[in-house]
Amino acid sequence: xxxxxxxxxxxxxxxxxxxxxxxxxxxxxxxxxxxxxxxxxxxxxxxxxxxxxxxxxxxxxxxxxxxxxxxxxxxxxxxxxxxxxxxxxxxxxxxxxxxxxxxxxxxxxxxxxxxxxxxxxxxxxxxxxxxxxxxxxxxxxxxxxxxxxxxxxxxxxxxxxxxxxxxxxxxxxxxxxxxxxxxxxxxxxxxxxxxxxxxxxxxxxxxxxxxxxxxxxxxxxxxxxxxxxxxxxxxxxxxxxxxxxxxxxxxxxxxxxxxxxxxxxxxxxxxxxxx
Numbered sequence: 001x002x003x004x005x006x007x008x009x010x011x012x013x014x015x016x017x018x019x020x021x022x023x024x025x026x027x028x029x030x031x032x033x034x035x036x037x038x039x040x041x042x043x044x045x046x047x048x049x050x051x052x053x054x055x056x057x058x059x060x061x062x063x064x065x066x067x068x069x070x071x072x073x074x075x076x077x078x079x080x081x082x083x084x085x086x087x088x089x090x091x092x093x094x095x096x097x098x099x100x101x102x103x104x105x106x107x108x109x110x111x112x113x114x115x116x117x118x119x120x121x122x123x124x125x126x127x128x129x130x131x132x133x134x135x136x137x138x139x140x141x142x143x144x145x146x147x148x149x150x151x152x153x154x155x156x157x158x159x160x161x162x163x164x165x166x167x168x169x170x171x172x173x174x175x176x177x178x179x180x181x182x183x184x185x186x187x188x189x190x191x192x193x194x195x196x197x198x199x200x201x202x203x204x205x206x207x208x209x210x211x212x213x214x215x216x217x218x219x220x221x222x223x224x225x226x227x228x229x230x231x232x233x234x235x236x237x238x239x240x241x242x243x244x245x246x247x248x249x250x251x252x253x254x255x256x257x258x259x260x261x262x263x264x265x266x267x268x269x270x271x272x273x274x275x
Contacts, residue, residue: 047081059199079217
């Protein structure tokens with residue numbers, strides 16, 4: 001019986017192990033290929049690489065708690081190239097009922113010089129015509145409450161604006177916001193046009209005019225909580241993460257792991273029954 005045992009150990013068992021290893025390699029390669037194809041599809045849909053951005057600040061939050069459909073600290077967003085979907089501002093969205101991430105208009109990711117990308121909502125489009133004077137076609141159709149140094153007599157129904165503008169009953173929480181056009185005008189040239197931006201959690205508009213060349217992408221879809229992983233790894237603004245985001249992140253990951261284990265157990269049971 002010695003020879004058969006030696007043959008079993010020397011030939012059959014190594015062959016069996018090699019076969020299992022080959023099967024494992026095939027599974028790993030298949031999984032990696034699937035993820036690669038999925039990522040390529042997402043990039044194609046997005047038109048931007050990378051197609052995902054992590055929200056690192058609380059400027060877009062609507063409350064202290066994380067909410068689905070709203071951009072909170074620690075969320076990720078799937079973005080798209082503006083040429084694929086276009087841009088609708090808050091003012092335009094207010095008139096046609098178009099909402100994104102809990103408020104009117106689109107949310108843009110734009111780059112500032114020597115700074116991280118900013119994710120804020122496009123308020124309205126305006127053109128700087130010099131002498132701290134601005135014009136805007138979309139503001140002539142805005143039915144919300146706003147005031148400031150305004151002249152609506154320009155041909156073509158454009159609104160002429162200077163100084164500070166005030167918007168009342170604005171946004172998801174009906175707050176009052178201000179737009180300092182003189183501050184935004186600094187460094188601009190006559191004819192420069194772009195978007196006036198504001199965070200959903202802010203009461204003052206951004207101090208920069210976002211021209212098309214500055215726009216990285218338009219936020220399209222929310223992926224809640226998973227950006228928290230990056231923030232914890234990098235130690236970035238972890239204190240701004242809503243507490244319930246951490247709970248839901250742990251719950252979701254635990255559910256995913258449990259689902260994988262359950263599927264594997266079920267597969268093994270079916271396999272044994274067939275044998």
